[in-house]
Amino acid sequence: MERLKTLVKGRVILPSDPSYDEARRVWNGVIDKRPLAIVKCKDEEDVVNTVNYARENSLLLAIRGGGHSVAGFGTCDNGVVLDLSEMKKIVVDPSSKTAVAQPGLTWGGFDRATQEHALATTGGVISTTGIAGFTLGGGVGWLVRKHGLTIDNLLSVELVTAEGKKVKASAEQNQDLFWGVKGGGGNFGVVTRFEYKLHQVGPVVFGGLLIFPFERAEEVLKVYGEWVRSVPDELSALSLFLIAPPIPPIPQHIQGKRVFAIGLCYADDLEEGARLVSPIKALNPAADLAGPIPYTVLQSMFDASAPRGINAYWKSLYLDELDKNVIGTLIQAGSSFRSPFTHLDLIYLEGAVKRKGAEESAFQHRDKRFLVHMNGNWMNKQEETENIN
Ligand SMILES: Cc1cc2nc3c(=O)[nH]c(=O)nc-3n(C[C@H](O)[C@H](O)[C@H](O)COP(=O)(O)OP(=O)(O)OC[C@H]3O[C@@H](n4cnc5c(N)ncnc54)[C@H](O)[C@@H]3O)c2cc1C
Structure with a gap:
């Protein structure tokens, strides 16, 4: 491992290093792996040299971007972690609407940089998640x-292959590799550069949360199920079961209570957003937290629910x-x-997801209407079995 230090500009953190325990941690606190070395790559050359070193020494290599893989794929036991967290430059070109x-x-x-120009592309609803x-x-x-x-907004990538070669992939170059990169889940090489298409979004959109008492979940879910199919693609709406957190702007009378909520984003005309959401608002929620909101605020609205180091088991x-x-099964799960x-989310898809052909990328679920996430998260290690169950 000492030789690896001579091959890269970035820090190589070994088990004897005081920062080792911090550096080996990933987002999910359940994951407790002990790599032989963590390489904090500075640039593409560091990536090439780390890949070559691992291959030449027959070492397992784990690639880490934002470290949010719930399964812990951004780390490994007895191998090398290629950590990209210090490579975080972004260049936005407002004239071509690309980044x-x-x-x-x-x-x-990503959102901070693109929103300077009121631009965005489809990104994560928790701002600490890695783009990679x-x-x-x-x-x-x-x-x-x-x-x-x-991936529908991904124009090209540059990556380092397992042979240590730098290649480009796009609709014009290495098309088969680009197909796999789009939805294949990573590890078709180490991507060192992503090029995205951007769109006019915000800086203020219509969005937020409408929160109902848990007891009204069945009634509201029935309305939601019909309503989401009637709204235009500009409007995204997810429904979720959660325990209302004890933080503003959640009203005090529902803090700590089990609730059912509808999360919204209409990234276009604010008045039209308000009009489209009015059938759900008319159901008289216990808390109405939906209105004009900066896109970057909406994009970090759920951050407090997912701190780094929390224990997680998701399906x-x-x-x-x-x-x-x-609906009965969801309510049963939402009550348990x-x-x-922990939260249970139901996301309505369709729209642009469905309009691309299944053969265009490795992502194979474009015909599905709803996506359900069962996100079990807990703080206390002793509560693991209960939460996984
Ligand atoms: C709190 C939280 C919120 C989330 N929200 C959403 C959401 O809103 N929508 C959604 O679709 N998903 C969401 N996810 C899932 C998320 O997209 C995946 O966990 C994703 O893999 C995280 O990427 P990362 O770079 O942070 O993770 P990492 O753990 O660093 O990497 C994930 C996988 O990608 C590989 N990889 C990482 N970087 C590269 C690279 N440069 N080249 C090649 N392979 C690489 C890794 O080896 C690993 O297999 C969320 C996850 C969490 C934990």
Whole structure:
């Protein structure tokens, strides 16, 4: 490992290093892996040299962008972690509406830079998530119905292959590799540069949360199921079961209570957004937190629910229908968790996601209507079994 230090400009953190325990941590506190070395790459050459070193020494290599893989794929035992978190430059070109970003960037950094020009692309709803793993897995966010998955806005990548070669992939170059990069989940090489298409968004959009008492979930879910199918693609709406956090702007009388909420984003004319949301507002929520909101604020609205180091066990599935049985099952699941960090989300897709052909990328779920996330999150290690169950 000492030789690796001579090959790269970035820091190589070994188990004997005082910063080792901090450097080996990823977002999910359950993941407790002990790599032989963590390489904080500074540039593309560091990536090439680390890949070559791992291959020549038959060492397992884990690639880490934002470290948010819930399964912990951004680290490994007894191998080398190629950590890209210090490579986070972004260049926005407002005239061509494109952005070129390095893989260590998070969505918070990405949105800050693009929103300076009132531009955005589909990105994560928690601002600390890395753009790299997110993009490579497909990418579902508030803009997905209007502008498609993040991969639908990916124009090109530069990556370092397992042989240590630098290659470009796009619709014109290395098309088969580009197909796999778009939704294949990473590890088709180390992506060192992402080029995205941007769209006019914000800086203020219509969005936020409408919160109902848990007891009204069935009634509101039925209305939601019909209503989402009637609204234009500019409007994204997810519904979620959660325990209302004890933080403003959540009104005190529902803090700590189990609730059912509808999250919204209409990234276009504010008055039209208000008009489209009015059927749900008319249901008289216990808290109406939806209105004009800066896009960057909406993009970090859920950040406090997902601090780094929290313990997590997540599952997801797709649904085609929201019938009586499904609604009953969701309500049962939504009533069963006890951790105030856990939530159960139902995201309506369709729109631009469906308009691309299934053969255009490795992402294979474009025909699915709803995406369900069961996000089990808890603070206390002793509560692991209960939360996983
Ligand atoms: C709190 C939280 C919120 C989330 N919100 C959303 C959401 O709104 N929408 C959504 O679609 N998903 C969401 N996700 C899922 C998220 O997209 C994935 O976990 C994603 O993999 C995270 O990317 P990362 O770079 O942070 O993760 P990492 O753990 O660094 O990497 C994830 C995977 O990608 C690989 N990889 C990373 N960088 C590269 C690279 N440069 N080249 C090649 N392979 C690479 C890694 O090896 C690993 O297999 C969320 C996850 C969390 C934990």
